[in-house]
Every structure is written in structure tokens, then in C-alpha cells.
Amino acid sequence: xxxxxxxxxxxxxxxxxxxxxxVLSAIRELGINEHSSLADIGAxxxxxxxxxSELDCEVFAIEPNEHMLEECKNYxxxxxxxxxxxxxxxxxxxxxxxxxIITIAQAFHWFDKQLCKKEFQRIxxxxxxxxxxxxxxxxxxQIAKEYRSILHKYKVKTNAGISDFDPDKEKVxxxxxxxxxxxxxxxxxxxxxGFVGGALSLSYTPSKLDSSYEEFTAExxxxxxxxxxxxxxxxxxxxxxxxxxxxxxxxxxxx
Numbered sequence: 555x556x557x558x559x560x561x562x563x564x565x566x567x568x569x570x571x572x573x574x575x576x577v578l579s580a581i582r583e584l585g586i587n588e589h590s591s592l593a594d595i596g597a598x599x600x601x602x603x604x605x606x607s608e609l610d611c612e613v614f615a616i617e618p619n620e621h622m623l624e625e626c627k628n629y630x631x632x633x634x635x636x637x638x639x640x641x642x643x644x645x646x647x648x649x650x651x652x653x654x655i656i657t658i659a660q661a662f663h664w665f666d667k668q669l670c671k672k673e674f675q676r677i678x679x680x681x682x683x684x685x686x687x688x689x690x691x692x693x694x695x696q697i698a699k700e701y702r703s704i705l706h707k708y709k710v711k712t713n714a715g716i717s718d719f720d721p722d723k724e725k726v727x728x729x730x731x732x733x734x735x736x737x738x739x740x741x742x743x744x745x746x747x748g749f750v751g752g753a754l755s756l757s758y759t760p761s762k763l764d765s766s767y768e769e770f771t772a773e774x775x776x777x778x779x780x781x782x783x784x785x786x787x788x789x790x791x792x793x794x795x796x797x798x799x800x801x802x803x804x805x806x807x808x809x
Contacts, residue, residue, distance in 0.1 A: 562755050563621040567599040567629060569752025571689050571742035571791055573659065578608060580736060580795060581655065584683055586611055590654040593677065595643045595670075596661030600626035602687065606657065607633040614653070618642040644669035648677045659687040663721070667728055675800060686725065686796040689740060691789055697781040698789060701753070704777065708770040709758045730801030740791040749787060750774045 586592065590611040594603045597615035599622055606613050613636045617623040623640050630636050641647045643658075643665045656674055658665075674684060693699050726732060744752065753759055753774050760767040781787055 562757070562761065563599060563619070563625045565751040566622070566755035567625045567751075569744065569748045569750070569755045570599070570601060570660075571740060571789070572601045573605055573687060573689070574738040574740045574793055575605070576738045577602075577605065577687065577793070577795060580797065581606075581609060581657075581685065584655065584797070586655060591652060592655045592657060593646065593648060593653045594657045594659070595646065596658055596664065597626050598622050598659070598661065600629040602657060602659040603636060604630045604633065607636055610635065611654075613637065614639055614646075614648060616641050616643070616646050616648075644673055646673055646677055650676050651679050653677050654679055654682050656682070656684045657687065658684065660689060662686050662688075663719070663724075667724075671728060678800075681799070684729070684798045684800075686798060688721075688794045689791045690794060691791055694790055697777065697787060700777055701789075704770070704773050705753060705756065705759060708760055708766055708773075710760050710764055710766070711758050725796060725798060729798045731799070733796050733798040736795040736797070738793045738795065740793040741788055742791060743786050743788045745786055746775065746778045746782070749778045 581592075586609055588610040590609075591614070592606060592609070592611055593614045593616055594606055595616045597603045597617040600615060603613060603615045603626060607630065613633075615623070615626055615630070615636055615638045617626055617639075618641060620640060623638060627638055630638075639647055643661075656678060678684070691698055691702070693702060750771055754761070754771070760770045764770075778787060
């Protein structure tokens with residue numbers, strides 16, 4: 555994960571959807587308040603991190619890619635309750651039993667599950683929760699269908715972002731039990747710059763280093779022109795929010 559987005563951080567920042575405000579209500583219902591601590595692991599450019607700052611608790615933005623973390627700092631601006639840490643999910647550098655909740659937005663599929671499970675259990679307080687969020691584009695419009703077709707036409711590799719796996723089974727195996735799943739509608743409005751940037755931000759699409767980059771971006775600009783209204787288009791996403799806990803707390807002893 556550390557190097558997957560090194561050449562895509564700016565595009566990620568301008569093109570990816572954020573998360574619905576209802577996510578905060580779901581977290582508050584778990585007892586989070588201004589005295590709590592939360593770790594946003596794989597924070598990326600801070601799309602979720604910035605929203606989490608509204609909880610008024612201490613937030614740790616954990617991100618292994620330095621370029622992404624810089625974008626995260628820029629995006630989250632003057633939020634004084636966010637701490638930025640250049641670390642991975644498998645080694646967060648946080649203290650043992652230090653956080654009430656771990657959040658993971660659009661990143662769980664990148665983690666080394668065996669290593670990060672030990673790390674999550676180490677840093678979570680007793681009965682702490684892990685919340686996994688994922689934005690899934692809905693193919694309920696013609697532009698969404700054509701957009702998805704272009705993405706797959708120009709994919710330059712197959713990696714964790716589009717690999718064939720069962721995300722529900724993966725979570726059940728990881729946590730040792732089932733979990734609560736919530737869904738929220740999420741509408742993402744984009745200018746032409748953001749529309750193209752969102753496509754370029756994906757880990758499996760061409761970067762400027764790829765020979766197909768010019769052709770790929772030309773098709774994106776054409777698609778935007780075909781469907782834009784007043785200089786914008788809107789995509790419909792469903793935001794999946796999985797609220798998870800480990801079936802059995804296995805405390806690690808320090809060596």
C-alpha cells in the first residue's frame with residue numbers, strides 16, 4: 555500500500571468522494587465523546603479524517619505514504635485535534651490500549667491481515683470497535699456505466715483494489731464473528747478536473763508514466779463533455795459502514 559498512490563495523491567485529493575455526515579452519528583452511538591481517542595488507519599488524503607475531527611475527540615491519522623499524508627495535512631487544515639503519523643496499519647507507533655475506535659476508509663483490502671490484527675488488538679482499548687467504510691459507485695446512471703467501462707478498458711494492473719475476493723468473509727475471518735452493517739446514500743458532485751482526477755487516482759488506472767495515459771484522459775474528457783450539466787456531473791455512491799469487534803480479546807504481552 556505504501557507506494558501504490560505515490561504518483562496519484564493530488565488526483566486522489568480532488569477526485570474521491572468523502573463520507574456522509576450520518577457516519578458521525580453511528581460513531582457517537584458507540585459512546586465516543588471529547589475524552590475518546592480514535593485512529594484513522596490508512597487515512598490517505600484525509601477525506602474521512604477531516605470528518606472525524608467534528609467528533610471533538612483526539613484523532614490519529616495513520617498513513618504510510620508520505621505524499622498522501624502531506625495531502626491529508628493540507629486538507630485537514632487547522633483541526634487541532636488531529637495528530638498526523640507516517641506509519642502503517644501493521645505498525646502504527648501508537649501506545650498499547652490507547653484508542654477507543656479504529657476507522658478504516660477504503661483501505662482494509664490493502665492491509666497484511668495477520669500483522670495488522672495483532673496491531674489492532676494491541677492498540678485498541680478493551681471492547682473497542684473497528685469501523686470499516688467503503689464507497690461503492692452505483693451503476694444506476696448511463697454515465698456511471700460508461701465511466702466504469704472506461705476504467706476497466708484502460709486498467710494497467712490487477713491489485714488489491716480490484717482483486718476477486720469476498721469482503722464479508724474476509725471481515726468475519728479477521729474478527730472471528732459477524733458484524734453490524736449500515737448503508738448510507740452518498741452523492742459526489744465533480745467538476746471536469748475532479749472527474750478526471752478521480753479516475754486517475756485509482757490504483758489500477760494509468761499514470762503519466764504509462765503509454766495509454768493520453769488516450770485514457772482523452773476518453774474521460776469526452777465522457778464528461780457528453781454528460782455534464784452546468785460544468786458538473788454527479789455520481790451516486792452507497793457508503794457501507796461495518797461496525798466490528800474482535801470475538802475474543804487476546805492481550806499481547808511485552809517481551
